[in-house]
Amino acid sequence: MRSFLSDFSIIISILVFCGLDHLMELDTPKLHVPTEIKLRKLISDFSIFMSIMSFVGLDMLMGLDTPKLIVPTEFKPTRPDRGWLVMPFGKNPWWWYVASSVPALLVTILIFMDQQISAVIVNRKENKLKAVATTWTCSGWGVLMAVCSFLGLPWYVAATVISIAHIDSLKMESESSAPGQQPQFLGVREQRLTGILVFVLTGVSIFLAPVLQYIPMPVLYGVFLYMGVASLSGIQFWERIKLYMMPPKHQPDFSFLRHVPMRRVHLFTLVQIICLAVLWILKSTFLAIIFPIMILGLMVVRKLLDLMFSQHDLAWMDDILPDKDKKKEKKKKKKKKKVVELPDSDEEVGRKYY
Incomplete structure (x- = not known):
């Protein structure tokens, strides 16, 4: 039994680090011919998708019983003993609501700091972004947090790694550059279309549960590890x-x-x-x-x-x-x-x- 668990752990580790190495190679492919610049950029943009598909196929060919991604098949609350609306005043004693103000203050500080750290990193002057509407951002974000609390949904903030990856994907660079010279950074394509599509596709993913359940968790760990390593650049x-x-x-x-x-x-x-x-x-x-x-x-x-x-x-x-x-x-x-x-x-x- 110990030998089986040891071998299984090694296989999972191999999938994680092979996925990371594969993503790093796809992100910066060694293509030196100038005519292949567009192909290189295309491979780099779809490196995560190509890596996931490659290792999903490898996992299926080997027939390993690796832990797979768990995707809910129904849109309903996790706990069957509650509805969609969470009443703020339930069966708890009255003093619970007074005492909860202390951890609520700590959580507020933590969430605010987490949000602002991501905002500061994304809006640094090197990205050449327009002036930010911090007041409107905090107001809308606070209202949505209150809605999530009443519905019993998870709180959320701007994820630092994902936000940096989003900015990197929208960067504009000069096309004409001398041989051996790095292209010049021109700015970021500022728009709302990608953000809207990301969240729409996230909601639609519930209908892709039969397909997503084939993705091994070690492969996703490799993707997350790659996103963390790639975001360190700069x-x-x-x-x-x-x-x-x-x-x-x-x-x-x-x-x-x-x-x-x-x-x-x-x-x-x-x-x-x-x-x-x-x-x-x-x-x-x-x-x-x-x-x-x-x-x-x-x-x-x-x-x-x-x-x-x-x-x-x-x-x-x-x-x-x-x-x-x-x-x-x-x-x-x-x-x-x-x-x-x-x-x-x-x-x-x-x-x-x-």
């Missing part, structure tokens, strides 16, 4: 981690390396790694309930970094914290209107136009 924190294992002569020409000493870069990265490790350990223990408080604690850590690093260093490795006094001065400047003098005639000289 994140400065990950690039700075790789600098630990890279000799100086092989280091890329990052802008922050031109202005910040390498010793300070490593120290800043080490602080981030320690914070990430503390959050991961807390999340994996019974202390996970205080995870939102620890997220807020990162604000204190960020404030303490002002004592360890100069504003010049932080400007290149992170964003400088906004100063309240500077904000007030900017508001005063905006309120002051420019005075224009028109010397066309003697009567109009000195007249102020706002």
Whole structure:
């Protein structure tokens, strides 16, 4: 029995990592002929679908009893003892509703931070996106969260990995480039069509249950692992981690390396790694309930970094914290209107136009 479980675990691991390797190869195929650029891009765009289909066929040919994707065949609540509408005041004692305000506050902090982290990563200036409507986003998102609570549906936020993958799929690059030169990034195709189609197809997937149940879970784990690895590209924190294992002569020409000493870069990265490790350990223990408080604690850590690093260093490795006094001065400047003098005639000289 132990031998069977051991072999079965090895097979699952092989499917996971083979799926990851297959996706990485399809995403960056080694096609060097210029006429094959469109084919290369087509393969890269459909790499996930091609990888899933390949390993589903391999799983069926081998006849392995691997765990498959479980897809509901009916649109109904999971628990048979409740309806679609969850009444906020049920058979619970009255003091439960007062006591629930404490964990509700923690969950609110966690969900808000998770949403905003994804929004900050997606809306960074490197993506050249238009100005975001943060107020409308939070308002609509809050209303939908309340609707999900009354219907007993799972809460949701903007998934970081999926959001980054969505942005990457809509990037525009220049077509004409010199041999050996990377194409220039032009921006992102900003539209709502892909988002609408994704959620419509997600709802339609309930009718594809007979087909989806053939997908092995290890293959999906490989897809999720690939999405996590692929989303690390371009994140400065990950690039700075790789600098630990890279000799100086092989280091890329990052802008922050031109202005910040390498010793300070490593120290800043080490602080981030320690914070990430503390959050991961807390999340994996019974202390996970205080995870939102620890997220807020990162604000204190960020404030303490002002004592360890100069504003010049932080400007290149992170964003400088906004100063309240500077904000007030900017508001005063905006309120002051420019005075224009028109010397066309003697009567109009000195007249102020706002």
